[in-house]
Amino acid sequence: MEIIKSAIDNKAIRIDIGLEYSEEKKGVNGPVEFDIENQSRFVDVINSILDEGVVNIVVNMQLVSYIDSSGLWALFEAYKKASQKNGNLFLLSPTKDVKRVLDITKMSSKIPIITDEKELADHINKKAQ
DSSP: OEEEEEEEETTEEEEEEESEEETTTTEEESOEEESTTTHHHHHHHHHHHHHTTOOEEEEEOTTEEEEOHHHHHHHHHHHHHHHHTTOEEEEESOOHHHHHHHHHTTGGGTSOEESSHHHHHHHHHHHHO
8 A cells, every 4th residue: 555645735634545656647546455454554644644733634535445444443543633633534535335334334424525625625614613
């Protein structure tokens, strides 16, 4: 699993998750499974982002083809840690199968799912009011 961080603005950072880094694309590509083999790396990245003072995190789920209980745990830990710092965790465009797991486990009722960065701005501005 490759994880790429990029600033959206001074209020939020985006994490792209994919199978591998593409030099040509300057980003990640390829479907990836979010499971016990890579969830600790994800948590480490989240912790480093929060330690830098960024509290709004968008996790791009477009390339995540599968998520197991440890991946769900990692997402919930990230959500909880961001919330403790008065921040937010957002999931961007999860695949149909991953969205189904998020719905079944009720994670989608806790962690906002967004479809684009405009929707992100709306959520952040709503929280700030």
